[in-house]
Amino acid sequence: MDWLSELLRRLWMLIRRQQFDADLKEEMRLHVELREQEQIQAGLSPREARQAAARRFGNATVLKEKSHMAWGWDWLESFGQDIEYGSRAMLRSPALTIVALLSLALGIGANTAIFSLLDAVMLRSLPVRDPANLILLGKGNVSGITDDFARTQLYSYPFYRQMREENQVFSDTAAIFSMTNDIHGFVEGRIESEPMSVQLVSGTYFTTLGVRAFVGRTLDEADDNSEGDHSVAVISYAWWKRGFARDPNVLNRKLKLGATTYNIIGVAPPEFFGTKVGEAPDMWVPLSMVKVVPPNYGGYKDNFSESLLIMARLKPGISISEATSNVNLLFRQILLGFPDAKLSQENLQELDRTKVPLTPMATGLSSLRRQFSEPLQILMAVVALVLLIACANIANLLLARSTARSRELAVRQALGARRTRIIRQLITESLLLALAGGVLGVALASVANRLLLRMVSGGLDTIPLDVSIDTRLLLFTLAVTIATALIFGTIPAFRGTRVQLTDTLKAGRGPQGTSGKNPLAKALVISQVALSLVLMVGAGLFLRSLFNLNNVDIGFNKENVLRLEIDSSSAGYTPGEPREVALNQQIEERVSALPNVKAASFSAFTFHEGSWSSNVVVPGMNTDEDINVKHNVVGAGYFATMQIPLLAGRSFSPSDTSTSQTVAIISEHTAKTLFPLGNPIGRHYRLSDNKPENDVTVIGVAKDVKFHDLAEEPVNLDYFPYTQHPWSFGDFEVRYTGGFDPVAAAVQQTIHSIDRNLPITRVTTLDQQVARSITNQRLVAQLSAFFGLLAVFLSCIGIYGVMSYVVMRRTNEIGIRMALGARRSNMLWMVLREILILVSIGVVIGVPVTLAGDRLVSKMLFGLKPSDPVTLVSATVILLIVAAIAGYLPARRASLMDPMVALRYE
Amino acid sequence: MHRDEIPPGTLYLLILKTLARVGEMHGYEIADSIQRISNDVLQVEEGSLYPALQRMLIKGWVKAKWGTTAGNRRARYYHLTVAGRKQLETELSQFERVIGAITRVIQTA
Secondary structure, eight states: OHHHHHHHHHHHHHHTHHHHHHHHHHHHHHHHHHHHHHHHHTTOOHHHHHHHHHHHHOOHHHHHHHHHHHTTOHHHHHHHHHHHHHHHHHHHSHHHHHHHHHHHHHHHHHHHHHHHHHIIIIIOOOSSSSGGGEEEESOOOOOSOBOOTTOSSOBOHHHHHHHHHHOSSEEEEEEEESSOEEEEEEETTOSSOEEEEEEEEOTTHHHHHTOOOSEEOOOOGGGGSSTTOOOEEEEOHHHHHHHHTTOTTGGGOEEEETTEEEEEEEEOOTTOOOSBTTOOOSEEEEGGGTTTSTTTOOOSSOTTOBOEEEEEEEOTTOOHHHHHHHHHHHHHHHHHHOTTOOOOHHHHHHHHHOOOOEEEOTTOBOHHHHHHHHHHHHHHHHHHHHHHHHHHHHHHHHHHHHHHTHHHHHHHHHTTOOHHHHHHHHHHHHHHHHHHHHHHHHHHHHHHHHHHHHHHHTTSSOOOOOOOOOHHHHHHHHHHHHHHHHHHHHHHHHHHHHSOHHHHHHTTSSSTTSGGGOHHHHHHHHHHHHHHHHHHHHHHHHHHHHHHHHTSOOSSOOTTEEEEEEOTTTTTOOTTSHHHHHHHHHHHHHHHTSTTEEEEEEESOOSSSOOEEEEEEOTTOOOSSOEEEEEEEEOTTHHHHHTOOEEEEOOOOTTOOTTSOOEEEEEHHHHHHHOOSSOOTTOEEEETTTOGGGEEEEEEEEOOOOOSOTTOOOOOEEEEETTTSOOOOOEEEEEEOSOHHHHHHHHHHHHHHHOTTOOEEEEEEHHHHHHHTTHHHHHHHHHHHHHHHHHHHHHHHHHHHHHHHHHHHTHHHHHHHHHTTOOHHHHHHHHHHHHHHHHHHHHHHHHHHHHHHHHTTGGGOOSSOTTOHHHHHHHHHHHHHHHHHHHHHHHHHHHTOOHHHHHHOO | OOOEEOOTTOHHHHHHHHHHHHSEEEHHHHHHHHHHHTTTOEEOOGGGHHHHHHHHHHHTSEEEEEEEOTTSOEEEEEEEOHHHHHHHHHHHHHHHHHHHHHHHHHHOO
16 A cells, blocks of 8 residues: 555656645755854854855755655656657658658558458458368359369259268358349338348358357258248348348348248348458348249259358368368269269269369458459558668658757767767657657558558449458557667667767768768668669559550440449349340330430340350360350340451341240350361351250351450350340440430430339449459559659658768868869769769669569569560669759759858858 | 764664654754754755655655744644654664674674
8 A cells, every 4th residue: 555655645746746846945945044044143254154054055956856856757757858859859850750750651551551451351360250160162262153063163052961961070061152142122111122132041151150140040950941931031230230220120020032021030240241251241041042032043952053152160170181081072972972963984084083172261252352362462562662661761861860960969968968868868759750650650541441442342332341450560560660760760869979079069070071971871772772663663564564454455345335234133034034035125125226325235244244154065076175165145236236346147136036046156266266167157066065955056256355354365255145045134235425424314214114123233334344354453553653653752852861961961071172173063973973873773782673573473464574674674764863853952052052151061 | 073974874764763853843953953963973965855855755754744934934844654653663673783783793802
């Protein structure tokens, strides 16, 4: 208790500091005066009495200080003084302060923002129980439906069932439909349909993950044990909040998806977004309902309708390799055991070759990760370099400043300031700067990561991703910058306070005018230049790749095409039924007839939208290898709408109906692959199983187009009319003239005049769709260009700072030289030469680093090599020019100096 | 007149003892009292009394309150607390132990 009351007394003193000082002063004065009186009474003269009293009392100031220090608050008071002094010093040189703060803020902010995104996309574990024990069968990089034999990416529902029951290595197993059903449904009681994202999962999904319901219950095994009669849904917390205003009565609400009404049985916990990073389904519905949720994929009982991802939780103590061997054993057994397995020679060989890999699933699944992991890593490297440059810059600025202050420090020491006191003050100032920069950095990071997420989303709805600031990295960058500020802010302090005071006081005329005096600052400039070169060349390469991509021949005319998506299956249409075909034709006709519309057509795909592909066979042609062709299902007006030239034959016409001969238009490249000799028109080929009913006749050859991305080589493509190949459509394209908005409005109005319940989404232009396919290249190009420029700017500040300092230190020398007859141009050149030497050394170091580093990014480049000489040379030249400009200002100042002033300069 | 410095560490003891004897005094009175009773042998650098008093305030050995002197001037009067009396006993016994030891060493000739 003693220490507590002692602390209270100390605190009380701190609060009443002024009163305390006044009391002490009064008390001491009384003492001296009483002693003085006594001396006078003893017979001394007043003057002698006063002197005697003062002598006997001792040094009042020191005693007052000692009394004050006894309370132990002196450190706090001098800290306060240091902060006050430091802020004043910062405000006295605002340019330096702003640059230092900006460097810090950008260094900290950019690193934190990019790392937060990187973390969200690549590193963060799923918010589920014990995510480290979750594994996935296969690699999880494919989604869709296939009937290929012995594939390890996707599995059928019966396969999942057997795997779950027969394995000995998993405590539980769950299946996830590899696509979300993005549909339009109704919340019961509401008139308008709403977009809803439905994730079909097995009944074991939540229990395998160990996720408990926030409200109600999650799905269980019983919801998934018979097909079609478990119309229940667990909704996400985000949708509960957004779509139901957190209705506590939500368990009594119902949903209508397609023709079926679903009971809401639970709400998932707030942190749970599903298992795919970057996607957040609104609800989870048991796979037993797969056939009735639009667009009615089906396949619940089909042994070879492979559309599921299978994840499982390892039993305690089971290693991945044990699990792998068990899974592979079962994989073979189950496939061979299916009565409808096609055990051809080829398939059996395939099965022998195939091995199911098990992938850790702690961080969840993500297509986002495939797309952005490389760009994000590149950007992370870029901003890390920027942080280095920023640190070098701060180091340089602080070095220059404190060296310039060495005289001030010497004066203070001469006046009696303790060395520790001065060092402490410089540390405080550096800390102040670093912390202010840190605060700015945090503010910047919180803005930047939202901006970044919007850039990554590529103009669509923002990807649902939690990119809140990552505290670990924030602390790391803060630590790095603060350490830099401390080290470089105080090195000169240690150096400066150790010197012989008299020397420093006499300095200015000292012998240190020679240029070699500041090797640390110069090394910093050289490294800044080298790093800037790396970033500039990188930025140049990315920008030129982007330019090349934008100018690639895509084979269709992307200008002036509106595209939108119509969700007719949610509105109750079944693909291929006469009513649906009639609807599509009516929409195409009515829209084509609109003013300012030249052509309109449905299609399964346009560009960068996934694909439907299969292996094809040309009868009579003996090929060992599978020829894989990507198929597109289109309307009769597709080629006119996209302006894809037909090189031979005819386009589809209304006479191609479900009862007429099945026809196809093939791309140039397909024509060369399938029919290397002779005219392909009128020739036949068959899809997949080589059955007669899969036979198509080639009626035309179309020019090659880019299908999935701009960088791809020509692929095998063919087109079928939707009258002959039922397709649950998404895309509708309209070629228009004039303004986009009136056409978009007229088109939507026309579609709704045909059926007002048709949900229309994603109304945009084809141009934007193409642009979206290079979102990551654009992201990298724009950000690396920004950071490259920033790096150069920071380096220039560094060069300017160092050269200004050098010129200042050499003022006397310059004066003497000019007095001896040196010309102004000589002076200019003398200073500039020094800069050019520094920059050249930086470039010489930077070039090999650049060449080594750029090889790592070669996958992100298009149409040029990583060692592209044009980029390298132009970056070097730009860097030299900009550096020369930065150095010119101090050089000019040197050359314009009046020799008399320069000689007297101190 | 020759004056001896007080032995280090004994300043607290002197102040505590003086206050214990008289009860309540201000700084000048304490200094004066120490000198008079020691027959002017013990000479305190008078000012050093004040940092010492501050330390004793922190420790809670003494308390202070403002009052008026005979000459009608404001002065800070110090008095012992319970903790201060206890401290006095501790310091006294320690002092006697040390002095006793030194005396024994000197007398064992």
